[in-house]
Amino acid sequence: MSRVVLVGALDTKGVEYAYVRDLLADAGLRPLLVDAGVRGEPRIRPDVTRSEVARAAGRDRREIAALATRAEALAAMAEGVAALLGSLRDAGEVDAAFGMGGSGALSVLAPGFRSLPLGVPKMIVTTMASGDTRPHVGASDLLLVPSIVDIAGLNTVSRFVLERSVAMLAAQLGRPVPSATGGDGKPMVAASMFGVTTAGVSRACRVLESRGLDVLVFHANGLGGRTLESLAEDGWLSGVLDLTTTELADDLAGGVASAGPGRLVAAGRRGTPQVVSTGALDVVNFGAPETVPEAYRGRRLYSHNATATLMRTDPREAAVLGARLGAKLSAARGPVALLLPTGGTSALSEPGGPFRRGAPSGVPAPRVGAAADGRRGGDRRGGRLGAAPVERGGRVDGPSPAGRRDRSARRPHRLRPRLPHPRSARHGRPRGHRSGDGPAASPSRPSARRRSRSIR
Structure with a gap:
């Protein structure tokens, strides 16, 4: 059963992440819910707390929350997410990664998602999927999915987008990850x-x-x-x-x-x-x-x-x-x-x-x-x-x-x-x-x- 790492701010997007977690479980996948929030209290219980994310970056959660600006705090959590995903990858515990949110979420999630190898499905549903996405995607196969509406509660459109996104992720996991010799063994x-x-x-x-x-x-x-x-x-x-x-x-x-x-x-x-x-x-x-x-x-x-x-x-x-x-x-x-x-x-x-x-x-x-x-x-x-x-x-x-x-x-x-x-x-x-x-x-x-x- 494939492990999908769900990463996001559970203080502001808790309801939405709970919905995606249940969709992944219904699709026969194993979600691992990671809280990358900074200041507010999480609205649902994570599998990996924000304190653990902060420690992965060599920081303390309270120290990050006390930083002068939101940008500094998000940058610190981005380091933690990248370090955590690296550890999970080395342990063979990440088959795909999923996140959602706006520009703040992209700044926290994209660096770590980009670090995952080619062929490992990585998807962020976001309001920032149009325009110049090069700073977020870089040279990776990170997929940005337009959220159509803001990630702010569940409604007819947001449910539709999230359901289709989970279906795309599950379909990708059904295909083998390519190797350096190519799918047919050719160099x-x-x-x-x-x-x-x-x-x-x-x-x-x-x-x-x-x-x-x-x-x-x-x-x-x-x-x-x-x-x-x-x-x-x-x-x-x-x-x-x-x-x-x-x-x-x-x-x-x-x-x-x-x-x-x-x-x-x-x-x-x-x-x-x-x-x-x-x-x-x-x-x-x-x-x-x-x-x-x-x-x-x-x-x-x-x-x-x-x-x-x-x-x-x-x-x-x-x-x-x-x-x-x-x-x-x-x-x-x-x-x-x-x-x-x-x-x-x-x-x-x-x-x-x-x-x-x-x-x-x-x-x-x-x-x-x-x-x-x-x-x-x-x-x-x-x-x-x-x-x-x-x-x-x-x-x-x-x-x-x-x-x-x-x-x-x-x-x-x-x-x-x-x-x-x-x-x-x-x-x-x-x-x-x-x-x-x-x-x-x-x-x-x-x-x-x-x-x-x-x-x-």
């Missing part, structure tokens, strides 16, 4: 995609699916990137096909699709194989045209639709982005391949595209040893990924410099991440290597090809 690989990278990413995903991988596609709109990082951090992913890194540009220039400074970090920290590219790194996202900051009004802009205006990155921003990308990938503990597209960083930068005409026509590229797009493979000898220097003489979506052999003309036989080694005995010294850059090559050291790990 899971994450892919990042945006409207202007859809064609190339879709093609790459079909290749991975044909090789028996379960591909999860994330929209690189800020929330998608944070969700990808969260799954990578929790060990769900066997590999990452991060071809769309546009969220780095938004983080740099203040766009609306920033995933924060933690983007492109989790997979590298865990040693998860990564294939990364600069997809849509030429784009910064804003809303309707009037929302573009005044400082950017003179820049090259493109109206993607009525509510999305895209700004072309300039050479200075591109240099910073190249350095940041190189630094993040150089810090990775697992296999990494960086693919630099030669036909356009996004659909907007393809020949004839609105971001292709005139200068700047592309993104300066860090000196790395692999460059490829969906049609052509790159130089496989490679060099170590670096945050700097930035190659000033060419652009990744422009033609090869005159007189230089284009090594990207060869078609790759397979798509696999590689961790290039600059002094590999198999590949020899890369171009640009100078004596004194490091220790001499060791013939006994395994080559990058043999050391790299395939995600086929």
